[in-house]
Structure formats: structure tokens, C-alpha cells
Amino acid sequence: MRFTLRQLEYFIAAGETGSITQASERINISQPSISTAISQLEQELDVQLFVRHHAQGLSLTAPGRTLLLEAKRLVEQAESLYGVASEASEEVRGQLNVGCLTTLAPMILPELALSFTSGFPRANVRPHADHQEVLLSGLRRATIDVAITYDLQIPDDVDFAPLVDLPVHALVGESHPLARHSAVTLQELVQEPLIFLDLPLSAEYFLALFMKEGLQPNIAFRISHPDVIRTMVANGYGYTLANVTPRSDTALDGRKVVRVRLSGDHRPMTIGLATLKSLRKSRLMSAFEGHARAFISDAYIPGMVAPAMTRKRR
Numbered sequence: 001m002r003f004t005l006r007q008l009e010y011f012i013a014a015g016e017t018g019s020i021t022q023a024s025e026r027i028n029i030s031q032p033s034i035s036t037a038i039s040q041l042e043q044e045l046d047v048q049l050f051v052r053h054h055a056q057g058l059s060l061t062a063p064g065r066t067l068l069l070e071a072k073r074l075v076e077q078a079e080s081l082y083g084v085a086s087e088a089s090e091e092v093r094g095q096l097n098v099g100c101l102t103t104l105a106p107m108i109l110p111e112l113a114l115s116f117t118s119g120f121p122r123a124n125v126r127p128h129a130d131h132q133e134v135l136l137s138g139l140r141r142a143t144i145d146v147a148i149t150y151d152l153q154i155p156d157d158v159d160f161a162p163l164v165d166l167p168v169h170a171l172v173g174e175s176h177p178l179a180r181h182s183a184v185t186l187q188e189l190v191q192e193p194l195i196f197l198d199l200p201l202s203a204e205y206f207l208a209l210f211m212k213e214g215l216q217p218n219i220a221f222r223i224s225h226p227d228v229i230r231t232m233v234a235n236g237y238g239y240t241l242a243n244v245t246p247r248s249d250t251a252l253d254g255r256k257v258v259r260v261r262l263s264g265d266h267r268p269m270t271i272g273l274a275t276l277k278s279l280r281k282s283r284l285m286s287a288f289e290g291h292a293r294a295f296i297s298d299a300y301i302p303g304m305v306a307p308a309m310t311r312k313r314r
Contacts, residue, residue, distance in 0.1 A: 003044045005078055008071045010037040011049065015068040019057040092287045093122030099138055099147035103202070103226050103244055104271065105129035107303025108148060108296070116291045123284060132201045139276045145285060148292070150243075151270040152201040159275050161289065163296045165268040166243035167261075167307065168209065173236045174256040183261040186213055193220035193238030195229050206241050209266055233257050243269040245305040271296065 013023035014034060024031045042049050049064035060068060079095050100109045105127070113125040128135075128144055132152055138144030139158060154160045170189060172179050178188070186209065196219045197206065210217045220238050223229050229240050234255035241262070249256055273289055275281070281289075299308045 003041055005075060007037040007041045008075055010034045011041055012068065012071055012075065014038060014050070014058060015060055015064065015071075018059065022057075091122065092120040092284055094282070094284045095124045095126055096284055096288055097126050097128060097138075097143060097145045098288070099128040099130065099135040099144040099149070101135065101147075101149050102129050102131060102199070103197070104148060107244070107246055108271075108301065111302035112148075112292060112295055115295060116288055119291065120284075120287060123287070125288075131199045135274070139274060142276075142279075145275070145279075146288065147274040148271065149274050150201075150205075151272055152205060154274065157277050159277050160272045161275075161293075162270045162272040163293060164298050164301060165270050165307065166245075167268045167310075168206075168241055168243050168266050169245070169262050170239050170260045171230070171233050171242050171257050172239045172260060173234050174258050175236060176239065176258070178239070178260055179258040181260055183263045185263045186210060186215055189217075189239060190215045191218055193218055195221045195223060195232050195238045195240045197226065197229060197240065197242070198222035198224050205267075205269065209241070213264075227252055230257055231255070245310065247303060247305055271301075 009027065010023065010029065010033070013027045013029075014020055017023045017026060020031050020034050023029075023034050027034075038049060045067070047063045047067070048061050049067060050058040051061060052058060098109070098113065106129075109127050109129070113127060117123055117125055128138065130138070132149055135144060135147040135149055136155065136158060139147060151160055151162065170178070170184050178184050178192075190210070194217045196217070197203065207217070221232065223232070226242075226244070231251040231253050232238070233240050234251035234253065234257045245259060249258065251257055273292055275285070275289075279285075295302065298306060300306050
């Protein structure tokens with residue numbers, strides 16, 4: 001074999017981004033190095049991997065698409081050797097693919113991953129952010145080792161270790177009449193325009209809150225991007241319901257949002273760690289789980305106002 005894992009890694013980066021420039025930015029390697037590695041790989045394998053488009057990036061050829069899948073599988077197998085070595089040497093090292101819900105990832109994942117790798121310098125965390133169904137699929141396909149997610153419809157083949165409960169609350173713009181209220185009920189909100197978080201399972205959760213009280217919400221917009229929802233709320237389009245409480249009360253456009261407690265007995269969302277039951281947990285995985293349990297609790301959540309702090313402010 002006269003090609004290297006590094007050449008395969010460069011090929012994978014170019015294949016997944018469709019651009020030498022973007023591949024260079026993604027893996028922090030110069031563009032000429034990536035181009036050279038791909039050319040050498042094509043020469044060694046005697047196959048054209050890409051169609052080069054002037055000023056429009058790259059397109060994988062049919063053989064290139066097949067070889068991309070095999071290259072990713074080969075690199076993943078090679079990386080798993082670090083896990084095997086870690087078990088033998090009792091050292092925590094290797095790559096861990098950590099999935100996280102899109103609504104949680106911007107706040108939790110960066111700080112959690114950085115603190116973990118600071119404590120275990122030979123470990124590497126590769127983050128993945130998506131909605132619940134994709135995360136669960138990733139666990140089954142072994143593209144994700146552990147997922148930070150909510151306790152929403154966890155299937156029988158997945159273990160869920162709870163970390164912290166997040167109560168539901170209403171979010172309004174600072175000029176909204178309800179912004180001056182210390183608490184609000186669903187009955188008071190039901191006629192107001194709702195900017196609805198339209199993500200799988202999360203949508204069912206929020207609708208169930210209204211159904212439990214025999215109410216039908218006035219859904220004005222269905223949006224799948226939390227930052228868009230916060231900005232629309234801040235601009236007075238309506239209110240939203242959320243469990244996540246970012247430390248900042250500012251939307252991306254600089255306008256303010258106000259959190260209002262939701263009165264009544266409502267089921268919280270529970271953040272926890274999801275892993276496949278059939279998966280044998282490595283030393284690396286166990287170390288990460290222990291770190292997450294120590295790092296995420298009722299008293300502290302990376303990037304968020306923790307429930308205990310919220311209660312103290314009332």
C-alpha cells in the first residue's frame with residue numbers, strides 16, 4: 001500500500017466540502033498540500049476521484065463517491081486503534097464523536113468539549129449537532145458515540161442517563177405586555193401569536209403542553225432554527241416556548257428578549273447522555289460520561305442559566 005492515511009483524510013475533507021478551499025479551512029492544511037495529496041491518490045489508485053470545475057469547486061465522480069465511503073471507513077478503523085491502545089495502557093486517549101441537539105449545542109458543546117480535552121490532552125472530541133432523530137440514527141450507525149439530548153421518545157435500544165431537568169418557560173420581546181409579568185399561564189398565551197420551534201419530537205412536546213389543558217395554540221410561524229425564533233420574538237412577532245435559557249438575553253440582532261416563568265404543572269425536558277445499549281463503553285467514553293455528569297447539573301450548565309440560579313432570582 002503506497003498511499004497514506006493523511007492522503008485519505010485530505011481526500012475526505014475535499015469530498016465532503018466539495019472545495020479545496022473549504023477543505024483547507026476545515027482541516028487547517030494548505031490548499032497546495034491537499035491538491036497534491038489528491039493527485040497522488042488518484043495516480044496510485046489509477047482512478048479519477050473528482051471533476052474539477054473552474055471557480056466552482058469539485059464534484060465527486062462515481063468511483064470517487066464509492067471510494068469516499070471506503071476511505072471514511074478505513075480512517076475510522078485506524079482511529080479506533082487509539083481506543084484499543086488506550087484500554088491496554090489505561091490512558092484516556094482517542095477520538096470521541098459527540099452528538100448534541102441543535103438547541104443545546106451552541107451553549108453546551110464548546111465548553112464541555114474544551115474542558116474535557118484540557119483534562120485529557122490525548123483525547124479529541126469531534127462535535128456533531130442535529131435534531132433528535134438524526135442523533136439516534138447516528139448512534140445506531142456508530143457515527144456518533146454519545147449524544148447530549150433530551151428524554152424525548154428514547155427507544156429501547158438506547159440508554160439514557162439523566163443530568164438535569166429544564167422547566168419550560170415563555171420568551172417574549174422586552175416591549176411585549178407580558179414582559180412585565182413574573183409568570184404567565186398557557187391560557188393567557190393561547191391567543192397570542194406563537195413562533196413555534198418546528199423540530200422532530202420537540203414540536204410534539206410543546207403541542208402536548210397545550211393539549212393537556214385542552215387548548216389550541218395560535219401558531220403564527222413554524223421555524224426550525226432557534227436563533228431565528230429568538231430574533232423574531234425580540235422584534236415583536238410573537239412569543240415562543242423554550243426550555244433552554246442562554247446566559248445572554250440578547251438576540252443576534254442586538255434586541256432583547258425576556259424570559260417569563262410558565263405557571264402550572266408542566267413536564268420539563270431532561271438533558272442527558274444517550275448511548276447505544278449494545279456498545280461496550282471504552283475508557284474514553286466512560287471518562288467523558290463522568291466529566292459530563294460533573295459538569296452539567298441543576299447548579300451549573302455550560303452556556304446556560306442553570307435551574308437553581310433561576311429559582312434564586314425569583
